[in-house]
Amino acid sequence: MSGVVVPIEGGNRSARSSVEPLFNLVSADLEQVNRLVLEKCGSQVEMIPEVARHLIDSGGKRLRPMLTLAAARMCGYKNGENHVLLAASVEFMHTATLLHDDVVDESDMRRGKLAARMLWGNQASVLVGDFLLGQAFRMMVDAGSLAALDVLSHAATVIAEGEVLQLSTAKNLDTNEDEYLAVIRAKTAALFAAAAEVGPIIANAPRSTVSAFRSYGANLGLAFQLIDDALDYGGSSAALGKNVGDDFREGKVTLPVVLAYRRGTDGEREFWRSAITDGQNDDSRLLEAHALLKKYDALTDTVARARHYTEMARDALGPMKSSDHKDALVEVLEFCINRAA
Amino acid sequence: MSGVVVPIEGGNRSARSSVEPLFNLVSADLEQVNRLVLEKCGSQVEMIPEVARHLIDSGGKRLRPMLTLAAARMCGYKNGENHVLLAASVEFMHTATLLHDDVVDESDMRRGKLAARMLWGNQASVLVGDFLLGQAFRMMVDAGSLAALDVLSHAATVIAEGEVLQLSTAKNLDTNEDEYLAVIRAKTAALFAAAAEVGPIIANAPRSTVSAFRSYGANLGLAFQLIDDALDYGGSSAALGKNVGDDFREGKVTLPVVLAYRRGTDGEREFWRSAITDGQNDDSRLLEAHALLKKYDALTDTVARARHYTEMARDALGPMKSSDHKDALVEVLEFCINRAA
Numbered sequence A, B: 001m002s003g004v005v006v007p008i009e010g011g012n013r014s015a016r017s018s019v020e021p022l023f024n025l026v027s028a029d030l031e032q033v034n035r036l037v038l039e040k041c042g043s044q045v046e047m048i049p050e051v052a053r054h055l056i057d058s059g060g061k062r063l064r065p066m067l068t069l070a071a072a073r074m075c076g077y078k079n080g081e082n083h084v085l086l087a088a089s090v091e092f093m094h095t096a097t098l099l100h101d102d103v104v105d106e107s108d109m110r111r112g113k114l115a116a117r118m119l120w121g122n123q124a125s126v127l128v129g130d131f132l133l134g135q136a137f138r139m140m141v142d143a144g145s146l147a148a149l150d151v152l153s154h155a156a157t158v159i160a161e162g163e164v165l166q167l168s169t170a171k172n173l174d175t176n177e178d179e180y181l182a183v184i185r186a187k188t189a190a191l192f193a194a195a196a197e198v199g200p201i202i203a204n205a206p207r208s209t210v211s212a213f214r215s216y217g218a219n220l221g222l223a224f225q226l227i228d229d230a231l232d233y234g235g236s237s238a239a240l241g242k243n244v245g246d247d248f249r250e251g252k253v254t255l256p257v258v259l260a261y262r263r264g265t266d267g268e269r270e271f272w273r274s275a276i277t278d279g280q281n282d283d284s285r286l287l288e289a290h291a292l293l294k295k296y297d298a299l300t301d302t303v304a305r306a307r308h309y310t311e312m313a314r315d316a317l318g319p320m321k322s323s324d325h326k327d328a329l330v331e332v333l334e335f336c337i338n339r340a341a
Helices: A013-017 A020-041 A047-056 A063-074 A082-105 A116-120 A122-143 A146-169 A177-202 A207-231 A246-250 A255-263 A266-277 A283-295 A298-317 A324-338 B013-017 B020-041 B047-056 B063-074 B082-105 B116-120 B122-143 B146-169 B177-202 B207-231 B255-263 B266-277 B283-295 B298-317 B324-338
Strands: none
Touching: A020 A047, A020 A063, A020 A082, A020 A122, A020 A324, A047 A082, A047 A116, A047 A122, A063 A082, A063 A177, A063 A207, A063 A324, A082 A116, A082 A122, A082 A146, A082 A177, A116 A122, A122 A146, A146 A177, A177 A207, A177 A255, A177 B207, A177 B298, A207 A255, A207 A298, A207 A324, A207 B177, A246 A283, A255 A266, A255 A283, A255 A298, A255 B298, A266 A283, A283 A298, A298 A324, A298 B177, A298 B255, A298 B298, B020 B047, B020 B063, B020 B082, B020 B122, B020 B324, B047 B082, B047 B116, B047 B122, B063 B082, B063 B177, B063 B207, B063 B324, B082 B116, B082 B122, B082 B146, B082 B177, B116 B122, B122 B146, B146 B177, B177 B207, B177 B255, B207 B255, B207 B298, B207 B324, B255 B266, B255 B283, B255 B298, B266 B283, B283 B298, B298 B324
């Protein structure tokens, strides 16, 4: 089962190693999560497990459910399986989002495989996503914590809001950094925050601990998304390679583009408009985009912005008692940044 | 009238000079603001102008109204006095907040003078604050822009919410950085954001310009407050001197304390509890606090955090056409950081 943790594209060797302590600490719990995830994909409607497992077996990192498991254990959660139920819920919420995202973005590929919608169609992708979201809520109910249900159901709403908000920023080069942050705060950071927060909640940790984990998760989520954005242009070294330029070709306005656009000349802004808004985005244009990102330090500054958030996340956990789990969660922050280094 | 712009405590020479370009550009408009402010303090109830002018004449920087004036001019506002009316509203909202703050914090001093409440009492300070807030709204109405009214009235609510939220973080060392940011986002950044945003609004600038100025103001406001927090402990050089340690003696949990507390040992956290929560805060304890702030880079990192926000503010204005006003607004960002350098 350890095969589900795969190195992320763009990661260097030290980056690869530094999520391992977390994985090793929660691996027994994570196996239970994986078993539960497979079980809850099941349905008499055959297409449902087919579509769901296509994505679930495709090498996701399980980072979000690992946060839930580690946070619960770190806060002393011992008796019961509720951390497993909530971690599986978090993974289903994430999977549902991906299925819906691919429909919204009209993506062909996901994690190096054909997107589910290319094999089973948009309708199946939307509806199986809904099924997984329903299953996620059922597992939350099984876990029996109204406080955790409150946090995760709130996150579900915020994520959907974030996706809708993203429609308004799509191909819109007027988007500024605060507006972009509002999108990823909702779209990505909300689930990281909720995943980390429900751990201390079911462990009956004090309010300040719950809040610290929430802050850790939210800031890790922001950094994670910003690093993803930088990686999509080859990371801070701007190395061209496979999987580079997807956001560019899809006309996504991510932070590297926001920075290069806002720092550029009028002529350079004209280039971005033709590329992002008007879709003139062939490989020669991608090269030109790369040159502009480099000229304006847009990738290195995206990584620097991400580091601001990982530092906030690290300080959030500061007062927590020393433990292997704490060390592993702090190491995830380095892992996150190193991916783009 | 230029006497109202005084160098801020803790500023070094380069810091002193760099708000001047902004002042010089708006000085004619600012004189009108000052005249209007004095006029609108007037009342048949004699105590009102006495209390109000005590604070208004005490050497405030007029930074917030200058943002409104510069933003309006930069966006091409030409005919009319509405920028002056809104700038004066912004200054009154700020003044009202200060009067109320001193009552809530039981402060003795404000800008090197006795606080109004020490001379006229708490009741007068609260009520004159309310009067100024009322006058602020009347001037907004006179300016006749419903969109500007919407922005400023929303800010008034958010500021009050922030002050109430602050009550819950007062002397509470469990406050984490995200929670502290929520307070200063409301308490300080909201008015900076609104002050900057109403300029382009009355100039009928496009939505993206309005949003860019809002982002500039909000991020400048965050940085401004963080630098104030660092200055209260002597800035990043942690130089002890006059006006140092007020926050410490009042048991305020500001970012330097949040960072030092979260990064410290259990024993050091005990020190902070005795100092901040239990009020053991004589000068020998202030020295100890200083040593801990230094040990954990809490002041330099507070300044680094502030710089993150000034960089966001700078990028927000990026696409605006080059102009003296733009240069001056960007220079204010450096001024802000340099104060604590």
